[in-house]
Amino acid sequence: MRSPTVAVVDYGSGNLRSVSQAVVHVAQYTGHNVLITSRAQDVFDADRVVLPGQGHMGDCMRELAESGLLDAVLHAAANKPLFGVCVGMQMLLERSEEGPTEGLGLIPGEVRRFQLEGRLQADGSRFKVPQMGWNQVCQTAHRRTPHPIWEGIPDQSYFYFV
Numbered sequence: 427m428r429s430p431t432v433a434v435v436d437y438g439s440g441n442l443r444s445v446s447q448a449v450v451h452v453a454q455y456t457g458h459n460v461l462i463t464s465r466a467q468d469v470f471d472a473d474r475v476v477l478p479g480q481g482h483m484g485d486c487m488r489e490l491a492e493s494g495l496l497d498a499v500l501h502a503a504a505n506k507p508l509f510g511v512c513v514g515m516q517m518l519l520e521r522s523e524e525g526p527t528e529g530l531g532l533i534p535g536e537v538r539r540f541q542l543e544g545r546l547q548a549d550g551s552r553f554k555v556p557q558m559g560w561n562q563v564c565q566t567a568h569r570r571t572p573h574p575i576w577e578g579i580p581d582q583s584y585f586y587f588v
Contacts, residue, residue, distance in 0.1 A: 429459050433472035435499060435514075436464040439489035445478040445511050469498035474506055479513025483537060484527040486513050503532050557587040 432453060434446045446462050453460045461468055469475055477499060479486045490496050502508045503518075510518045519529045522537035529537070542553040562582045565572070 429457050430473040431459045431461055431471070432474045432476060433469050433502075434460065434462045434476045434478065435469060435490075435495055436462055437486075437490045437493040437495050438464070439479065439481065439486045441478050441480040441512055445476060449476055464493060464495070466495050466498040469495060469502055472502070472506070475499065475502040475508045477508060477510045477514035477517065479511065479515070479517055481513060482524060482527075483513055483516050483522040483529065484525040486517055487527055487529065490517070500530065500532075503530070508532075560584050560586050 432449055434442065434449055436442055442462065446460065450460045458474070461472065463469065490499065499508070508518075510516070516522060516537045517529050518532045519535045519537050520531045520533070521528050523539060524537070540553070540555055542555060545553060547553060561584065563585050565576050565579075565581045
């Protein structure tokens with residue numbers, strides 16, 4: 427029996443090394459094979475797909491299209507688990523206000539810049555961007571409908587950000 431494969435998409439842009447090292451580390455406990463690939467066929471054939479990203483969403487979307495991997499990523503999203511990391515996660519949304527840039531359109535919504543200049547947190551400290559470490563997440567409803575990703579996760583739950 428073949429071990430399931432996780433494809434980490436290498437489209438020439440992104441935090442490929444750190445993401446792939448993390449996936450390889452976790453895979454040793456799950457029996458998954460990890461393939462870092464720039465080939466569309468590998469993405470089509472994989473059982474799971476990880477889409478990394480770093481920098482500006484517009485640059486990442488352009489690189490993904492120019493690499494010939496866009497259709498494979500969209501196919502993956504429709505047929506198997508797809509996990510976006512950093513800008514890879516942002517690319518899953520419909521658009522970003524930076525640019526503006528069109529995303530993959532897999533998740534309704536828009537990536538928006540934090541408007542935190544001069545603002546303080548409840549404890550009096552300044553907000554840090556990018557957020558690193560533990561913090562609570564406040565859930566907001568899109569079009570007044572809770573998103574299914576939050577099912578079973580209480581509002582104000584703590585998450586670790588890197």
